[in-house]
Amino acid sequence: MASTLKNLSDFSHIHVQSAKGFKFAIVVSQWNAQVTGALLNGAIDGILKNGGLQADIDVIEVPGSYELISGADIVLRNKDIDAVICLGCVIQGETRHFDFICDAVANGISNVAIKYNKPVIFGVLTTDNLEQALDRAGGKHGNKGEEAAITAIQMAHISKKY
Numbered sequence: 289m290a291s292t293l294k295n296l297s298d299f300s301h302i303h304v305q306s307a308k309g310f311k312f313a314i315v316v317s318q319w320n321a322q323v324t325g326a327l328l329n330g331a332i333d334g335i336l337k338n339g340g341l342q343a344d345i346d347v348i349e350v351p352g353s354y355e356l357i358s359g360a361d362i363v364l365r366n367k368d369i370d371a372v373i374c375l376g377c378v379i380q381g382e383t384r385h386f387d388f389i390c391d392a393v394a395n396g397i398s399n400v401a402i403k404y405n406k407p408v409i410f411g412v413l414t415t416d417n418l419e420q421a422l423d424r425a426g427g428k429h430g431n432k433g434e435e436a437a438i439t440a441i442q443m444a445h446i447s448k449k450y
């Protein structure tokens with residue numbers, strides 16, 4: 289369902305299990321910091337509102353969304369983490385660089401999840417412009433960072449169960 293048809297932060301349709309006892313890493317890009325900072329706040333709020341502890345959240349900043357791949361790999365290689373949340377904002381520019389970054393990040397994050405058999409959540413906005421990004425980072429379409437946190441909580445429970 290397109291974001292315009294729903295609020296990304298409306299979880300009334302699901303039962304969100306507790307985040308208590310799980311350890312999360314949030315890897316966040318510094319590119320478009322106005323947006324990624326809001327995504328980070330949303331993700332942290334999503335974990336804390338559902339019983340998680342601030343002490344169980346590691347935040348790792350990386351330069352750009354492309355570096356989310358390495359950031360997720362480094363943290364999973366070095367820490368016992370239940371789920372990683374990758375937050376970024378890629379905005380179309382004049383060239384095809386946007387396409388290469390988006391494809392690389394989506395595929396790279398998937399590969400890290402498979403490599404470590406851990407949930408690595410794709411919380412990366414890929415927008416035409418800044419307005420669309422702000423709308424999804426605490427604006428009229430909610431906060432994709434909070435959505436990514438809820439996804440991480442759910443996947444952490446699934447990983448623990450099976």
Ligand SMILES: Nc1c(NC[C@H](O)[C@H](O)[C@H](O)CO)[nH]c(=O)[nH]c1=O
Nearest residue numbers: 317319351352353354376377378379
């Ligand atoms: N244009 C955007 C970038 N570009 C930078 C890359 O992510 C990467 O850091 C660089 O290619 C060096 O490896 N990154 C974003 O996160 N958002 C953009 O809009």
Ligand SMILES: CC(=O)[C@@H](O)COP(=O)(O)O
Nearest residue numbers: 379380381382383385386
């Ligand atoms: C996604 C990007 O790397 C892009 O914003 C860079 O802008 P440009 O394509 O104009 O170089």
